[in-house]
Amino acid sequence: MDALTEAVIAGAPPEELARADVPPDYVAAHLRIEDTGMFAGVEDKDVRKSLRVGRVPMPELAPDEVLVAVMASSINYNSVWSAMFEPLPTFDFLERYGREGGWARRHDQPYHVVGSDCAGVVVRVGSGVRRWRIGDHVLVGCIQVDDQEPATHADGMISAGQRAWGFETNFGALAHYAVARASQLMPKPGHLTWEEAASVMLTATTSYRMLISDKGARMKLGDIVLIWGATGGLGAFAVQLVKNAGGIPVGVVGSAEKAALLRRLGCDVVINRADIGIGGAATPEETVEQGKRLGRLIRKEVGEDPHIAFDYIGRATFGISVFVVRRGGTVVTCGSSSGFQHSYDNRYLWMNSKRIVGSHAANMQEQTETNRLFALGRLTPVLSAVYPLTEAAEAARLVQLNRHTGKVGVRCLAPREGLGVTDPELRARIGAERLNPLRPPG
Incomplete structure (x- = not known):
């Protein structure tokens, strides 16, 4: 083990981290x-066959970047897409990014270090970095933006230069070290462990933008929100956000x-879609019938149709979402895990003045607001399992097969779980059980 890695694991002070040499290469989960x-x-694109764990070269740091020693990360579906090489190989993204020249050329490599969630320690800062120092405990936001593009200053998510870090860029988080722009960093909430903190930002901030932000569904007090996949990473945070904002979450699971x-998460209405015959491919007529069954059940439980449908499932649910929301209601979507091509009856959209809102990740202000909610203890992690980095491919396979709940964490440099807490008083006030509602006891 190199001196810098040893110092990080030992919790060395900033001056010792600064003295230790940066290693020439490092361990990372990567694609070739x-x-x-x-x-x-091949029908079963098993990501355990493509996602390798091994050493890759250490990249040079740009002036506006930081090198983070990654204590923990987590699996997001974009890493599954990368490892399946679908809908296209992410090496295409890296090649296109590299054509911009300058520092971007580093990203066009024959390997791709993936991963878009990170909690860790800053060990180096570029010459242009002002707000961060060696030794800072940080979270890394999942979006890189071009601060020289005008649209970025209205909303980073509509700028042409925004990229998903560790998916459309290289040197991501499923590794011992990661390279990020200083503008991606946020302070790590002190009451969370490394693995808890590393499991929250991508999915929680995406859910925040979808529901709470003025760029999304603009949820208000008392809104009834239909949440598909309500124990998934996105859905479990959506349940918490709706509850925090004074809404009524209606969660659907399988x-x-x-x-x-889901009941342990405090969801007001829990629906097992298998109980009412919802799921899989359906004809237009079957979609309407499924929507009617779901609508009747929601009205039975809360007396009204939902104001908002929170949909990241895609093809299997989207037509039902459009049908079931009330007149003037909103369907907000950020993904399509069951298929990108959606079909719905447009009459139910236009004749009832409904809206469809597309939402992608979150801008830095939305990420910061979400992180604040975690720091206050208003949002809690939804970890269900934690794997070591050596088993990152097994963790990704679990997510690929949808055999998980909440988020699946990955320990990178953290030698064991439970480390990284710097505010034990807040942790004690919240309670360890509440911080881990989806993990089995013990």
Whole structure:
């Protein structure tokens, strides 16, 4: 083990971290460009075959960047897409980014270090970095933006230069070290462990923008919100946000086990879609019938149709979402895990003045507001399992097969779980059980 890594694991002070040499290479979960065709004609694109864990070269740091020693990360579905090389190989993103020249050229490599969630320690700062210092405990936001593009200053998510870090860029978070722009950093909430903190930002901030931000559904006090996949990473945070904002969450899950977990999250209405025959491909007529069954059940439980449908499932649910929201209601979508091509009856949209809102990740202000809610203890992590970095491919496979709930964490440099807490008083006030509602006891 190199001196810098040893110092980080030992919790060394900033001056010792600054003295230790940066290693020439590091351990990372990564893809190789020569593997991009390995799943051609294969039905089960098993990410354990493509996601490798091994050493990669340490990149040079740009003036506006920081090098973070990654204590923990987590699995997001974008890493599953990357490892499946779908809908296209992410090496295409890296090649396109590299064509911009300058520092961007570093990203165009025959390997791609993936991962978009990170909690860690700053160990180096570029010459242009002002607000961060070696030794700071940080979270890394999942979006990089071009601060020289005018649109960025209205909303970073509508700028042409925004990229998903560790998906459309290289040197991501499923590794011992990661390179990020200083403008991506936020202070780590002191009451969370490394693995808890590393599991929250991408999904929680995406849910925040979808529901709370004026860029999303603009949820208000008393709104009834239909949440598909309500024990997933996005859905479990959506339940918490709706509750915090004074709304009524109606969560839909696919099994009795997930329904029990959803009740532990405090969801007001819990629906097991298997109980009412919702799921899978459906004809237009079947979609309407499924929507009617769901609508009747929601009205039975709360007396009204939902104001908002929170949908990241896509093809399997989108037509129902459009049908079931009330007149003037909103369907907000950020993804399509069951398929990108959606079908719905447009009459129910236009004749009832409904809206469809597309939402992607979150800008830095929205990320900061979400992080504030975690720092206050108003939002809590939704970890269900934690794997070591050596088993990152197994963790990604769990997410690929949808055999997980909440978020799946990955320990990178953290030698064991439970480390990184600097505010034990707040942690004690909140309670460890409340901080881990989806994890099995013990």
